[in-house]
Amino acid sequence: MGKQRLSHVVASKDAADQSRLDHLTGARCLASVWIVCGHFVPRLEPTVFSAARHRGNTAVNFFIVMSGFITHWVYATRVLQGGQIRRFYVRRIGRVVITTWIAMLLGVAVLLVQLRGQCPDLGHLLRCFLFVETWHDPVDWCPNGQTWTVAALLPSWLLYPLTCRAVAAAERCGGATALAALAALLWLVSFGPLWVLFVRQGSWITNKQGVWGYVWPPSQLADFALGVTTAALARRHAAAASSASEEDSDEQEPGMRRVWARGLLADGCILIVGLTCLCAPWYGGREGWEPLFNHGFGLLFAAFLYGSAAGGGSGLVARLFRHDVLVCLGAYSFEVYLFQYPVHEIFVAVGDVSGAFDMRNAKREYNNNSCGFVVFFFSLWLAAGLYAEFVESHLIRWLQVEAASGGDCTSQVSKGYTSHKDRAAMAGGAVYEQLAEEADIERSESAIPLSPADPSSPPSRS
Template identity: 25%
Template sequence: MYKSLQACRGLAALMVVFYHARGAISQPKYFGESVLGNAFIFGGSAGVDFFFVLSGFIIFWIHAKDIGQPKRLGSYLAKRAIRIYPTYWTIFAVVCCAALAVPALRQTVPGDPWTLLKALLLVPMDPATPGVTATGAPVLTVAWSLQFEVMFYLFVALAIIAPRACLLVAALWVVNFFTCRTVCSFPLGFFADYRILLFALGGATAWLCRRTVASGAAATLPAAVARGGWRVGPWTDRLSLMLGVSILVAAATLHTLGLMDAGVVRQESLISLYGLASALIIFGVVKAEDRGAVHGAHAGWQVLGAASYALYLLHYPLISVVMKLMMVLGLRGLGGALFALAVAVSVSVAAAVLFHLHVERPMLRTLGAWRWPALRAAGSPRV
């Protein structure tokens, strides 16, 4: 894992935390500070869109050589399952138990075993289903994005065992995308989501990184890249980073000004801008690190990046608990909202880091070495 990407991953997760924390303090039942809340309104889309692009990048970077190699399917599925399910199941179980212990929250846990099973497997669900939240993910609301990730993993699995069938599925998806994106309900509407394109953008970014060799790159670069890649100078990664950050700031500004809600800027346009910014930033930091310039090498950013998956899953219920506690303490007004925001973010980060260090990392290392000795690397932070 590139250290720069690890740091970016931590920053993206932190943006999502700020987004949900600002949403909480904006609610009338808590502080009703909508002006303060709007300052972080861009974080959710910017952070999640980055993860979609990064996921496409990582999968192509690691598994492009597996396409058309059916014998590698088992290894691929094992790695993907170990990375996504154990941590999710652990946090899901904890939140479920906590919700069942509070009478007012018991309705948030699906009573239907079939719905619960689909939630555990991250199978896409219709938001209109009883017991399912508006995002289509019960219990852990933020798990909607993981449903897309699992579908992407299965698409790549098909490419590994049957590339031609994969092309057929891709063609059918294109037809569905252009015919059902705005008019179809679940499940066709789910598979016509605009963010699915971000996986492809991440894959294209990985391909470009493979095909380019940064001047002064370390000798540890893959031999295939060193032999056939296009050599680029240090100005390339700097320009890519500058463009990426500039586009990110521009998109965040448009988002914060409420132009999407006003209908001036379409949601798809913002997703495209966030996706393009993410791709440029990923390319920039990867090429910079290839020539020895690491962004975010500080241990704090590395730990935050390693704990980003836990942070993504834990923060939403923790923010809710913190906000309720702030109400019990009698905090009000702008000062109270700022304090609650700081506490919610701090508690979320601290809990995620502790969970990663003492639960997630040991668990994944054990699972990676227990049955598949060759998959010891699966115990490393999720990508």
């Protein structure tokens, strides 16, 4: 009896370790580096990396799919109804919305300086703060334009309880086969319209059409649902593997082979994406076939998430991504994304006022100061970390108290779960105890996408 109990405890611990997906936090770190460099790295002579640098919309595609994946990875076992839905909305959306408003206020301040005190259109600003401007006109850039991503993801988060039920119904009807078919169908819904447009217009998509297929919130619903479906499939196979290994030790070797095969699948998907972004010709701008990168790799990203989720991070790519340095820095990637534009423009303003340096070329179009970029890059991460540790941590704690005020675990909420160590651990999407799970959702998979417009252009209409 004692031996059985010990083996059960060990198996439970292994299952908990395997539910931690720290490599996704590391992936967020590298993707955020890609995004910031795509916006602000000095544009000198073209290099072999020039095409990939401008294809940050591929990173957006990854983050949208991953948002759905991690949300369902944590919440799949819960029945979200009544008060649970309210708690989900407060904890999942509250912190993101408030932080986005703060970032947008910084963007407004920067814009006022750039416009020399001239006030932007108040109606436009109001629609931006209500996250409805991208529904009306995705091309009309809000202050701190990167906040478009939160507006694009809000409908998916609000509809998640319904999406969860629909995916569960598909799984009950057809099991893993139905989930795989649903994933393929969702990718076709996401990518199909752009592909049809590309073919009908003689292998060409305009920049405006690409923005509508990218920033307009309904265009991202299918990618988020694809992530949810992928998480359901990954959880199903993880549960089956865990059950088989507990019942029969002879199943451990075949189980290891399956983990290895899924890791190989994940590595292959990332290799295909990387080579395509590096090698596909780029002719400048976000037109032609470039808008196809908005959703084209969705199914490959879903396959990567499914494959790398085996064993808590299977494959060489996942092993690289879960390095401690990447995981720690990735915990601040959401803040890095939101504050990149205001922090950069502060550097531009300081250089202009002091005359000590210049962050842009003679035409004021883009950054051409390599040393200035390095200082800006590290300052950005420092500012993001300071905000997360000393401002956002209190915000998260307050939201936890508000969400739990009508339920249980209030005493546990008051303890926080917001230290740097907890934040880095939670950002992997691990299935912990109830409060830790929801704190994970609050910090882990907030998107950090790239803006569809050139960063040198004004973030808002003047």
